[in-house]
Amino acid sequence: MKLLITGATGYIGFELVKKLQNTYDIVVLVRESSDTQELQQLNCNIAPYTHPTDIYDLFNTHGFEGVVHLASNVVVEHDQNDIAPLIESNITFGTTLLDACKQNHVKWFINTGTFWQNFEGTTYNPVNLYAATKEAFEVTAKYFTETSDLTFTTIKLNDTFGPNDPRPKVFNLWTKIVKSGETLGMSAGEQIIDISYIDDVISAYTRLIELLRLDPTAYNNKSFVVSNNERVTLKELANIFQEVTQTQLNIEWGARAYREREVMIPFVQGICVPGWEQQYTLSKAIHKTVKEL
Numbered sequence: 001m002k003l004l005i006t007g008a009t010g011y012i013g014f015e016l017v018k019k020l021q022n023t024y025d026i027v028v029l030v031r032e033s034s035d036t037q038e039l040q041q042l043n044c045n046i047a048p049y050t051h052p053t054d055i056y057d058l059f060n061t062h063g064f065e066g067v068v069h070l071a072s073n074v075v076v077e078h079d080q081n082d083i084a085p086l087i088e089s090n091i092t093f094g095t096t097l098l099d100a101c102k103q104n105h106v107k108w109f110i111n112t113g114t115f116w117q118n119f120e121g122t123t124y125n126p127v128n129l130y131a132a133t134k135e136a137f138e139v140t141a142k143y144f145t146e147t148s149d150l151t152f153t154t155i156k157l158n159d160t161f162g163p164n165d166p167r168p169k170v171f172n173l174w175t176k177i178v179k180s181g182e183t184l185g186m187s188a189g190e191q192i193i194d195i196s197y198i199d200d201v202i203s204a205y206t207r208l209i210e211l212l213r214l215d216p217t218a219y220n221n222k223s224f225v226v227s228n229n230e231r232v233t234l235k236e237l238a239n240i241f242q243e244v245t246q247t248q249l250n251i252e253w254g255a256r257a258y259r260e261r262e263v264m265i266p267f268v269q270g271i272c273v274p275g276w277e278q279q280y281t282l283s284k285a286i287h288k289t290v291k292e293l
Contacts, residue, residue: 001024001025001065001066001213002024002025002026002027002062002063002064002065003020003024003025003026003027003064003065003066003067003068003209004027004028004029004058004059004062004064004066004067004068005017005020005026005027005028005029005044005067005068005070006028006029006067006068006069006070006071006097007069007070007071007072007112008028008029008030008039008044008070009030009034009035009036009038009039010070010071010072011160011162011165011166011167011198012070012112012157012160012198012201012202013028013070013071014038014039014042015162015198015201015202016068016070016202016205016206017039017042017044018042019202019206020206020209021042021043021044022043025045026042026043026044026045027044027045027046027047027058027062027064028044028045028046028047029047029049029055029058029071030046030047030048030049031048031049031050032048032049032050034048036048052096055096055097055100056096056100056103058100059100059101059103059104059106060104063104064101064104064106065106065107065108065213066106066107066108066109066110066209066212066213067097067101067106067108067109067110068110068205068209069094069097069109069110069111069112070112071089071093071094072089072090072112072134073085073086073088073089073090073130074130075128075129075130076128076130076259077128077259077260078128078129078130082129083129086129086130086133087133090130090133090134090136090137091133091136091137091140094111094137094140094141095137095140097109098140098141098144098150098152099144101144101148101150102144102147102148102150105148105149106150107149107150107151107212107216108150108151108152108153108212108216108219109141109150109151109152109153110153110154110155110205110208110209110212111137111138111141111152111153111154111155112154112155112156112157113134113135113138113154113155113156113157113223114130114131114134114156114157114158115156115157115158115194115225115263115266115267115270116128116130116131116134116263117131117134117135117156117267118156118267118269118270119131119261119263120265121265121267121268121269127261127263128261138152138154138223141221142221145220145221151212151216151217151219151220152220152221153208153212153219153220153221153222153223153224154222154223154224155204155205155208155223155224155225155226155273156223156224156225156226156267156270157196157201157225157226158194158195158196158225158226158227158266158267159193159194159195159196160195160196160197160198160201160226161195161196161197161198161285161289162197162198162199162285162288162289163198163288163289163291165198165289170195170234170237171241171286171289171290174238174241174249175290177249177250177251178245178247178248178249181250182250183250183251183252184249184250184251184252185251185252185255185256186234186251186252186253186254186255186256187234187253187254187256187257187258187262188253188254188258189233189234189235189238189251189253189254190233190234190235190264191233191234191258191262191263191264191265192231192232192233192264192265192266193231193232193233193234193237193266194227194228194231194266194267195228195237195282196226196227196228196278197279197280197285197288197289199279199280199285200226200228200278200279200280200285201226203276203279204224204226204272204273204276207273207274207275207276208224208273208276211273211274211275223270224270224271224272224273225267225270225271225272226272226273226276227266227270227272228278228282229278230281230282231266232282235253237282238251240282240283240286241286241290243283244283244286244287244290245286245290
């Protein structure tokens with residue numbers, strides 16, 4: 001089976017390609033300006049693009065069975081210069097993919113959404129403009145599923161982490177201050193954190209791919225989540241980190257104000273991919289992530 005994966009230069013996308021590289025025939029679609037040095041070490045075909053016509057040409061050349069769409073432009077608090085890039089990356093690019101899927105009779109499309117589409121647990125209430133663009137793309141996809149045999153489904157993620165993660169995520173920040181001895185100012189730490197280990201995230205995608213291969217129509221316009229069974233406050237998470245790593249974090253709690261529309265309680269109404277189960281506790285996952293301190 002031949003798959004197209006977007007976002008493969010990002011952390012989750014790269015880990016997914018690494019997991020699937022010897023199971024499926026993988027093509028990764030990347031911007032021509034992207035750094036593909038690490039991807040070149042994996043068993044995949046790298047397809048650079050600069051213009052939408054490159055995407056159509058790629059689909060015409062390869063008989064893709066499915067697409068896993070992880071590419072995204074994440075902007076937590078936008079300014080006027082972010083509006084056009086957000087729309088281009090999160091709506092226009094994805095819509096071009098869907099149109100190419102329709103023209104070439106691709107069977108299924110896995111989209112990646114965010115818990116931020118569901119502020120305060122509502123059906124749709126975007127935390128920020130980024131989340132609004134993610135919702136807009138899902139709404140746009142309805143046209144393509146109504147006018148073709150394409151199955152469109154979404155996996156919504158909240159926060160994620162794992163070894164070799166280059167992103168400035170919380171465990172990387174905490175590891176840094178442990179090594180440097182500096183103090184980190186944070187919010188009051190009362191928000192509930194739903195953060196999933198990378199292996200659990202990847203297994204949700206691989207499980208959904210298996211289900212779509214068996215019966216794609218059963219999951220059309222369905223939305224699933226990857227969520228951690230252990231939901232703790234940010235302060236409690238810091239305590240778990242200290243216990244696992246046997247370190248002391250120099251955190252000044254309350255030094256920073258909460259963001260506008262801070263998510264205090266993550267989305268709780270989503271359902272997991274059928275047959276998927278979390279394999280890693282927070283303690284075990286932190287231990288695997290933070291190797292040496």
